[in-house]
Amino acid sequence: MxxxxxxxxxxxxxxxxxxxxxxxxxxxxxxxxxxxxxxxxxxxxxxxxxxxxxxxxxxxxxxxxxxxxxxxxxxxxxxxxxxxxxxxxxxxxxxxxxxxxxxxxxxxxxxxxxxxxxxxxxxxxxxxxxxxxxxxxxxxxxxxxxxxxxxxxxxxxxxxxxxxxxxxxxxxxxxxxxxxxxxxxxxxxxxxxxxxxxxxxxxxxxxxxxxxxxxxxxxxxxxxxxxxxxxxxxFGDLALAETTGVSAAADVALTVLATVVDRPDKNLALIDAGSKVFSGDKTPSGLSGRCLEHPALAVSRVNEEHGYVTGEGVEHLAIGQRLRFIPAHVCPVVNLTDRVHVLEGGIIRETWPVDARGRSD
Ligand SMILES: Cc1ncc(COP(=O)(O)O)c(C=O)c1O
Known part of the structure; x- marks a missing residue:
């Protein structure tokens, strides 16, 4: 399991x-x-x-x-x-x-x-x-x-x-x-x-x-x-749960699981998910994602393969630590991945292919 x-x-x-x-x-x-x-x-x-x-x-x-x-x-x-x-x-x-x-x-x-x-x-x-x-x-x-x-x-x-x-x-x-x-x-x-x-x-x-x-x-x-x-x-996302506030952050059903891969300075943690996971879409305040476990932490900048995590408490993050993030805009996140993992009762119940991924034709 x-x-x-x-x-x-x-x-x-x-x-x-x-x-x-x-x-x-x-x-x-x-x-x-x-x-x-x-x-x-x-x-x-x-x-x-x-x-x-x-x-x-x-x-x-x-x-x-x-x-x-x-x-x-x-x-x-x-x-x-x-x-x-x-x-x-x-x-x-x-x-x-x-x-x-x-x-x-x-x-x-x-x-x-x-x-x-x-x-x-x-x-x-x-x-x-x-x-x-x-x-x-x-x-x-x-x-x-x-x-x-x-x-x-x-x-x-x-x-x-x-x-x-x-x-x-x-x-x-x-x-x-x-x-x-x-x-x-x-x-x-x-x-x-x-x-x-x-x-x-x-x-x-x-x-x-x-x-x-x-x-x-x-x-x-x-x-x-x-x-x-x-x-x-x-799924919901930051656009619905934070910017417009029409749904609750607690009801967001899709998150990006990422790992802290470096701590180049005390105010910054780098994660292994950048614009190729979150897309280039951001909230009006420039965020690509917000941390589910620690909402004061956010992905405030992205390169292709790196996310820059900043915010209160970032100094406590450790290399290898895993975090989940609510994306700014969920639609392109799904279209950027081959598969999604379905979590139920703490178990990954299934893995679904994104059937129409890339089908913009
Ligand atoms: C033509 C059309 N209908 C419906 C929708 C659904 O909008 P939303 O994702 O805001 O629910 C979109 C989103 O881009 C759209 O372009």
């Missing part, structure tokens, strides 16, 4: 009980609000996690890329939303094949020119699909910039023989700029207001599909919100 101490360091560790708690909590909020959960799998990219989400009641799942959906088909998922600007004609055969394996494939229209390109792709694939129209609610990435633009793109979709417009979606990632749960609630209200204005302008009583872990629980249950599509909630 393997324990944490038996793992090769660095390692990515998932607490099975906390993962399940997070999955159940989000599902309960959705069930209570009568809202469908279509979790974004970008965070976990793993068949067993999606299988559990579906078992708990998720209706479908959201993906960024075809490759992710292909890799996670063994979960049994049969309703898929690809929330990205698909345009590449070279993907026609894969798109057709994926469509043939699902009960329902929903694609995204993210602008008028992208909609034209998608139409050509659907022609090449020889399929007709449901689509959601993207609305920019503040991130300023994809999506209609105002209600008039959304109405114009919706009109184009309605004239298409390849697409059926079923709703409006957004990724309100700008909500990560909230610095407190109260701020997050204000951001959610504003997202809902913008979606409502666009819905009014587009007509046809479209359903709303917002998607972000900061706002999901706040938007589920509101009128016309058909589905929410959070991703990061499954």
């Amino acid at each position: 393997k324990k944490l101490a038996d793992l090769d360091s660095p390692a990515v560790v998932i607490d099975a009980a906390l993962l399940d708690k997070n999955l159940q909590a989000m599902q309960s909020v959705c069930d209570a609000g009568g809202t469908e959960l279509w979790p974004h799998i970008k965070t976990h990219k793993m068949v067993p996690v999606l299988r559990r989400q579906l078992e708990l009641g998720a209706v479908g799942a959201t993906f960024a890329k075809l490759g992710e959906a292909e890799a996670l088909l063994p979960s049994g998922v049969r309703q898929v939303f690809i929330a990205h600007s698909l345009v590449d004609l070279a993907k026609a055969a894969r798109l057709r094949a994926l469509h043939g394996k699902l009960d329902r494939l929903i694609l995204a229209v993210t602008s008028a020119p992208q909609g034209d390109a998608l139409e050509r792709l659907l022609d090449a694939a020889g399929i007709r699909v449901s689509v959601l129209l993207a609305v920019d609610t503040g991130l300023h990435r994809e999506g209609a910039r105002d209600p008039a633009q959304a109405a114009m793109v919706a009109e184009k979709i309605r004239r298409s023989s390849r697409m059926e417009l079923i709703g409006l979606y957004t990724h309100e990632g700008h909500a990560y700029g909230a610095s407190s749960p109260a701020n997050a609630a204000e951001a959610a209200d504003r997202v809902y207001e913008v979606l409502g204005q666009v819905r009014e302008a587009v007509g046809g009583g479209l359903s709303l599909w917002p998607g972000c872990s900061v706002t999901a629980a706040l938007l589920a249950g509101r009128p016309h919100v058909h589905a929410v599509r959070p991703g990061g909630y499954v």
Whole structure:
């Protein structure tokens, strides 16, 4: 029976009980609000996690890329939303094949020119699909910039023989700029207001599909919100537990296990996990991770293979000591590792491959 101490360091560790708690909590909020959960799998990219989400009641799942959906088909998922600007004609055969394996494939229209390109792709694939129209609610990435633009793109979709417009979606990632749960609630209200204005302008009583872990629980249950599509909630990270404060640090289910490999001076410990484990993503205060066992200690700088641990009490760390760290942003951490270790009752119960790791195609 393997324990944490038996793992090769660095390692990515998932607490099975906390993962399940997070999955159940989000599902309960959705069930209570009568809202469908279509979790974004970008965070976990793993068949067993999606299988559990579906078992708990998720209706479908959201993906960024075809490759992710292909890799996670063994979960049994049969309703898929690809929330990205698909345009590449070279993907026609894969798109057709994926469509043939699902009960329902929903694609995204993210602008008028992208909609034209998608139409050509659907022609090449020889399929007709449901689509959601993207609305920019503040991130300023994809999506209609105002209600008039959304109405114009919706009109184009309605004239298409390849697409059926079923709703409006957004990724309100700008909500990560909230610095407190109260701020997050204000951001959610504003997202809902913008979606409502666009819905009014587009007509046809479209359903709303917002998607972000900061706002999901706040938007589920509101009128016309058909589905929410959070991703990061499954594990949590410093962005959710510290920056925005919408979840608790005690509920973070994924940590990086690392070893102190040097103590070059009294105010610094070097660990064997750097940007190739934590990624380059940081909190607004510049942290890559915070120590689970000693929260005053943090990874305040990274090189590729080194993490710089600083903070109160660092002088007590010893070479060879193992510590666990909550990453600043969990999604790229999972995509940087081949496998994760599942911890339950102090034992490493299983090791899961990250099935869709690197499937950005
Ligand atoms: C289109 C889309 N939907 C949903 C999500 C999930 O967001 P989060 O990880 O904040 O829950 C993302 C995240 O980047 C996204 O890009």
